[in-house]
Amino acid sequence: VKSYPPALVRLIAAFEDFPGIGEATAERLALHLLKQPPAYAASLSEAVSAARAQIRSCRVCFNVSEGELCPVCADTARDRTTVCVVEGPRELLAIERAGVFSGVFHCLLGRLAPAEGVREQDLTIDALRQRCGKGSVREVILATNPNLAGDATALAVAQALSGTSVVITRLARGIPAGHTIELLAGNVLEEGLLHRVAIGGSGRAATASANVAPQRGAQ
Ligand SMILES: [Zn+2]
Numbered sequence: 001v002k003s004y005p006p007a008l009v010r011l012i013a014a015f016e017d018f019p020g021i022g023e024a025t026a027e028r029l030a031l032h033l034l035k036q037p038p039a040y041a042a043s044l045s046e047a048v049s050a051a052r053a054q055i056r057s058c059r060v061c062f063n064v065s066e067g068e069l070c071p072v073c074a075d076t077a078r079d080r081t082t083v084c085v086v087e088g089p090r091e092l093l094a095i096e097r098a099g100v101f102s103g104v105f106h107c108l109l110g111r112l113a114p115a116e117g118v119r120e121q122d123l124t125i126d127a128l129r130q131r132c133g134k135g136s137v138r139e140v141i142l143a144t145n146p147n148l149a150g151d152a153t154a155l156a157v158a159q160a161l162s163g164t165s166v167v168i169t170r171l172a173r174g175i176p177a178g179h180t181i182e183l184l185a186g187n188v189l190e191e192g193l194l195h196r197v198a199i200g201g202s203g204r205a206a207t208a209s210a211n212v213a214p215q216r217g218a219q
Helices: 006-016 023-035 038-054 089-098 125-132 148-160 186-194
Strands: 079-086 103-107 139-142 167-170
Touching: 006 023, 023 038, 079 089, 079 125, 089 103, 089 186, 103 125, 103 139, 125 148, 139 148, 148 167
Parallel strands: 079 103, 079 139, 139 167
Antiparallel strands: none
């Protein structure tokens, strides 16, 4: 016998499609699954189907959502003049959990990775440009991860918005290089937001602290 039964091969192949999962891990996951009681597989497959059916992208910011608008966009108390641009829902949630930002978000749904076939048009940059062209957005904070791909992505977003009137800022470099937004402690995120810097300018953004919790109302 040179290979597993076809149904198992198919299951392994499905796991292998996950990011960061290689053949050996996929094989281990599939065999693990088959050791569990049948009810486990049924519940897993039901959870996958339910999430797929019930979760969609927020119409405005592309965050994961059960309704047309995600909870952030549906919250009328949020400041819609400041948009924090993140790579995806994980980074959005990390900033939400830090509790230091009262503006709204825009999820790019990825980062530029030409080697993996992710190009600018695969991200939601065009939707962001349209959002910023409507006049109500004053500042866009680029909060992509502080690594090569994140920097390249931030640059592409900044270039795409260069024709609009929004002020473009970036999280301060107090964010340790190589870290990811989702793993940063709340106080580090807060520092990064408070001391964000204008892109293309020399100083800090004039509005820098307006939408970060401790300084709210100080303007
Ligand atoms: Zn939203």
